[in-house]
Amino acid sequence: MANVADTPALLRVDRLGAGYGKIRALHGVSLEVRAASIVCVLGANGAGKTTLMRALSGLLAVSEGTAVFDGQSIANVPAEALVRRGIVHVPQGRMVFAQLSVRENLMLGGYTRPASEVREHMDHVLGYFPRLKERIGSRAGTLSGGEQQMLAIARGLLAKPRLLMLDEPSMGVAPILKDAIFSTLRDIRDRERLTLLVVEQDADIALDISDEGYVIETGRVVMQGPAAELAGNEDVRRAYLGG
Ligand SMILES: Nc1ncnc2c1ncn2[C@@H]1O[C@H](COP(=O)(O)OP(=O)(O)OP(=O)(O)O)[C@@H](O)[C@H]1O
Ligand SMILES: [Mg+2]
Helix, strand or coil, X not given: CCCHHHCCEEEEEEEEEEEECXXXXXXXXXXXXXXXXXXXXXXXXXCCHXXXXXXXXCCCCEXXXXXXXXXXXCCCCCHHHHHHCXXXXXXXXXCCCCCCXXXXXXXXXXXXXXXXXXXXXXXXXXXXXXXXXXXXXXXXHHCCHHHHHHXXXXXXXXXXXXXXXXXXXXXXCCHHHHHHHHHHHHHHHHHHCCEEEEEECCHHHHHHHCCEEXXXXXXXXXXXXXXXXXXXXXXXXXXXXXX
16 A cells, blocks of 8 residues: 555645735745645634635635646636535635524535435435534524534535635634544544645644644745644744643
8 A cells, every 4th residue: 555645645735825905915835735634724813824725715816826636726716616626615714604504504515416415415424413413403503603613514525525625613612522523524534535624723633633734924834744743843832832
């Protein structure tokens, strides 16, 4: 069997630039995500994490550099086309439809596929999230922050992604559910061979489930390496792990 390190990258980002009008928020970010790996991008408020996610999911124009997914360019490709190619983005703040039920929110995740297929897949996905299964008929707005995050992730899975990008899944989630969510993400990767790109401020929990990590500051990669190495790195510990 081939060593993981020999696996070609599913996503390869090279000197990517993006911004808002005259404001440049990403300055030449390069990173690689191997198939079936978990990669985290760590950074403080305003570092450019969401900007990176948006540029990679077709929601924001790429002004320089390249992004190649499974051998094809994804820079400046419309978001919907990228979803069909298997790139699915779970946005920061979850964005569930509060007035719709859990089931209806989940159905929306599968909008690119036939409804009968989505219903079958939903049972499979709910196997990872028993709490959601219990609340399937409830309005999403009545779920806790952590449950809403689970819903957003499950909705993303129903689009049948090859690459799932998660923007701060720990945000606004109680500690006990945070652990549950992150271990579920690892479980999903292990069982489905799904590839995950996770941006986080909570470095501890993100590095714990990741294979590789990157640290960005003001739109630039300032550190990168195997997650275990970053978790033990003095500079990372001082800046992001409170020690
Ligand atoms: N719509 C916008 N218009 C102008 N500037 C923006 C916009 N969105 C973000 N920015 C700026 O771009 C930079 C990167 O922001 P971004 O939202 O990517 O950071 P982030 O790492 O996701 O932060 P957070 O952890 O707070 O979500 C910041 O300086 C921010 O002020
Ligand atoms: Mg953000």
